Structure formats: C-alpha cells, structure tokens
Amino acid sequence: MSQEFEAEFVRWLSERLPQSKNLTLPMGDDGALLAPTATDINPAQIVATTDLLSDGIDFRLGEVDPQRIGRKALAVNLSDLAAMAARPLAVVMAIALPSQSSAGWLPAKYHSQSDRPQGLLELAKSLYEGMLPLAEQFNVPVAGGDTNLHDGPLVLSGTALGTVTREGPLTRSGGQPGDRLLVTGTVGGSLAAHQFDFTPRIEEALQLNAAYELHAGLDISDGLAIDAARLATSSGCGAAIDLDRLPISAAARLLENPVEHALADGEDFELLLAVPPQEAAHLLAEGPLGCGLTDIGELVSQTGLWQRSADGKLAPLAPTGWLHGQPHRGSR
Amino acid sequence: MSQEFEAEFVRWLSERLPQSKNLTLPMGDDGALLAPTATDINPAQIVATTDLLSDGIDFRLGEVDPQRIGRKALAVNLSDLAAMAARPLAVVMAIALPSQSSAGWLPAKYHSQSDRPQGLLELAKSLYEGMLPLAEQFNVPVAGGDTNLHDGPLVLSGTALGTVTREGPLTRSGGQPGDRLLVTGTVGGSLAAHQFDFTPRIEEALQLNAAYELHAGLDISDGLAIDAARLATSSGCGAAIDLDRLPISAAARLLENPVEHALADGEDFELLLAVPPQEAAHLLAEGPLGCGLTDIGELVSQTGLWQRSADGKLAPLAPTGWLHGQPHRGSR
Known part of the structure; x- marks a missing residue:
C-alpha cells in the first residue's frame, strides 16, 4: 500500500492493539517477539497452524460486515489450536486488501472519494476491530x-x-478401535450464522485434555463425515457413526435433510474426540462442558467411514464435506 | 481445492518434505508441533514474522518459473528472521492458488486438460520444489x-x-546518534534477478550478533532510503547517508542513475546495521563477512533522513522506496 496509508495504519494498530505480556517488542519491527508466560506449558514445544480465507470462497465482502470477516479469520485459526489442545500464544495476520483498481473486488462503499484511500483504511481497521474482542476473550x-x-x-x-x-x-493419530467418538456442541447449518459467530473450543479442549484421557481429536472444519474419516485414517482405523445420535443444530433442523447438513456442512468448528470407552462413560456422566458433549459412534477396526444400521451392521457412509475451491458456501 | 487434489497434494508433500528434528508430528494434523533443539537458544522467546506475496505485485506467474516464486516466498520470510538475528525454527506457508475459472489468473500452461487438475497440482508442487533447497540450506x-x-x-x-x-x-530501536550505518553486500538493481536469487542474511546476522555489539538492524526490503529512515525513526534519531559510499550492485550500475536505484529499488534483502563507532571500526577492520560490509553513514541527532554533502553539511534526502500496492516491480 502507499507509504502514507501504511504508516497511518501501523500507527492506528499500535494504538489500538492492547499490550500483552506475551509480546515484548513494540509494533513496527521486523517481527514479533513472543515470550510464553503461562506456568503449565511445556516450553520445548510450540504448535503452529495456518488458515487462509479468501473473498468468494470463505465469505463475501460485499455481503458481510468486515468485522465478522476479521473475527472469522482469527477464530478459524484458534479452532486449529483447540484441535490440538494448545493454549494460544499469539496470532500473526497477513492481509491482502483489494486495491481500488481491482475489477469488482472492492465494494463501492470502500472506494476512496479523494486522493486518500480512507475507505480501504476503514476496511482494514474494521477487520481488526472484529478480531480484537475474540483475541481479548482468549487473551x-x-x-x-x-x-x-x-x-x-x-x-x-x-x-x-x-x-x-x-x-x-x-x-489425530492416537485413536484406537473401540474408542467412542464424542462431539461438542451441535453440528450442521453453519451457513446461516455459525460460520461467523462460533466460539473456538479452546477452553473445552484444554479442560478435557487436562482432566481426561483423550486418544485423538480434531476440529470439524470441512464436515463431520469427512473429518471423522480423516481422524480414523490418521489413527489407522475406521469410524462408525450412529446417524440417529447426531446433535443436529437448530439451524440445520430448519433445513431439508438435517442429517445431511449435520454430516456435510462443515464450519461447525466443534471438537471431535476419540476417547477410550470407560473414560468416555466417565466423561459423559460428569458432563463438564456447558456446550454439551454427545456420543455419536466409535472407531472400528475396518478402515473407512461407516454408518451403523438398526441391526448393528455397518454400511458405507460417504465422507461428505465442504470442498475447498468450490463456489462460496453462501451460494450453495 | 477438490478433496482428490488436496489428498494427492498432501500425500506428495508428506513424501517430499524432509524429516526434521524440529518437527515432531507428521503432516496432516491440525497444526505443526515444533521443538527447538539448538543449544544456544533462549527458549523463553520466539520470533514470528509474516510476509505475503501476490501475483501482479511481487511477481508475475505468467513470466517467472514458479520454483523461483516459491523460493522468494520463503526467502523474504527468512530475511525477516535475519533482520532480528533469529535462528530459523520453522516456516508455515499458506497458498491460495488461482482456480482455473479465475479470469486470467491461471496461465494456460497450468490448465488441466482432463477432469483432474493436474496442471494446478504441478504448479503447487513447483512452488514447494523452489522452497526446499533454500529450506535445506538453512535447516x-x-x-x-x-x-x-x-x-x-x-x-x-x-x-x-x-x-x-x-x-x-x-x-530496530536501539540505535544512537553517532552509530555507524553498515550495510552488507550491495544494493540496487534487484529487479533484474536478485529479487528471486538473493540469499537471506541469516548466517551473517547470527555471526555478527554473536561476536559484535550491534545497536539496531533491519533487512532492506522496500529500499535503502526508506528503510534507513525507518530504522532511524524507531531509534528516535535521524540517519545521514554518504551517497558516494553506497555499495552499488553491478546490476544497478548498468542502469541510469545507479545511486537512485541503490536508494530506492528495494528487495535488496541486505542487512542495515547501526553499530557504535569503535565497534564498527573494529568490525570493518576484521571484515568477517564474505559478502562484504560497507560503512554508508551514521545515525544523527536530527530526526529525518539526510545526505551528507562534500562540506560535511546535511541536506534532506527523500525516503524513497518501493510502494506496496503500486504496479508490479516488473512493469516499472
């Protein structure tokens, strides 16, 4: 961007971003300097995850408040940390803004009306304003x-x-045949609002990982079906889902074929966990999570994804889910 | 991308990417698990830097071998680590590939000729193939x-x-008036080839930071003039450049106004260091770097960017440099 714009934006950011004891260098240097301060951490291990969102694929700039877009960009990355039961240390965010000359990529309301790109600056600020409450919530x-x-x-x-x-x-790789598959919250229908509003399951992951024996886990980003298949594959086994046990979201219940939406919509950002059966029974009895936790099936020795029919037999289940690079979720 | 493509690409990556003792989890999980192993590190501090490159701004996909693009994407990030004298631990890379439907963004040679997006897969592989030798060089x-x-x-x-x-x-912030400004290598003319071929000054930064007292430093990414001004501003002082001392690259010497190119071209990715005068004299006498090190001026108490004229007086110098978001460097 222009030097003037860049300078103004960095100045705004340095004033707007809160201080953190995890950050020991002011903004504007070549990098951020991170100093973990929590007392329960293993300093020899750092988890790094990355997730990139694009207009037209993961949101539509012309249709969504940019604060919700900024929030989502942060939330999807925090959800990946939750999937590994990692405590957030810091997030770095790279943003490519559509220049005004980009054909059609910059909605008219962000076009500058003078020689200064004020509209773009407002857009950049809004993206960060959307991130900051969530960043503060998770410190x-x-x-x-x-x-x-x-x-x-x-x-x-x-x-x-x-x-x-x-x-x-x-x-993802520690699951064993016989492990129960537990899912937090509800699934399906994320398109309506959940894709922007969800709360990453950071606290839930830390709480469960600290108090219970979890064999494996991930966050459901592309769809319960495909992500269950991925967890099973990484663990060298299969997964059998009891379709009548799925905790289907209220939003998905309003749609045709709620079960299909629960399996394939993705962007639930709930945790899917593989837990040894006795530990799972213990966990479900104690019910420590406010968001709820549901037993939806088990890992099995037959590789592949399965649904269990009424007579207990396994029938193949398609690993449906959202395909990256398909048209925007909003247009499905 | 399609699940088939994604699965094939991840499979290729897991086979192609070398093992590393810094990485303790196989590919395909929700995040990478990093375990620093060097013995001279301060485990309480991690440096994080991010740099995003776009077609049309930082390279032109239609004109450049994608291996060189991948190499550059890694090298610019390593250069930011060098700027902080940090030892590389890991790089995570997010890539958005132009779908074949994107108007004009995917050169015809990457269009798939069948129902499988083989062309795109080859493009993704080439980007990584360009990164890997550099990644190996810096471990x-x-x-x-x-x-x-x-x-x-x-x-x-x-x-x-x-x-x-x-x-x-x-x-960037530790410089003091009187510090000498030293620059590694040569500057200017990066457009010809250096922007893709440069070697990040990781080893040089670690070597100098370990053996000498350095007050401040950065890597020259946008231009010697603007980056010298930034270093001075961060240090609360000004910078005076002796234009007749600039180590101008052979490529810039072929152009009109080599001095202007040396000041403003950017993408030199050389180190600019502020060093106390006696230490600078010591350092220049010892000449420990194969790439060379040149005294080009000093930090001064008058804020701003200056050139020193023959009679020793300071005259204003424009903080020229590359403007992000301007037309591609290749079309200047």
Missing part, C-alpha cells in the same frame, strides 16, 4: 502482521501459535 | 501449511518462526 495477542494491497480479492492469512500443556498435544 | 522445516483454490491471483503467505540466541534479538 491472545494479534502480533505483527503484513497488510498489503493487491489486484485481487480480500485475503486474510492467519497463523496461530500455541503452547502445549503438560498433558501434551491432542493429535 | 528450516517448512511445516504444515494451507493450500486452497480461490478466485483470484496466486498468493503465498509465509510465517517464519525463529528462536532468539543468547545475545538477544536485533531490533
């Missing part, structure tokens, strides 16, 4: 970043860093 | 990542993580 600084103009759609590329607690990270 | 794993299709130009968004050595990080 995670948004560190550094890179904000550019380019001749294309709005792109937000976040990288979240987290620290591993004493219990170690939650991975 | 830095390319961890995790996120590869998507979108309806826009090729975007590569890298985040580099580094560890701080015992001497602490090199920042």
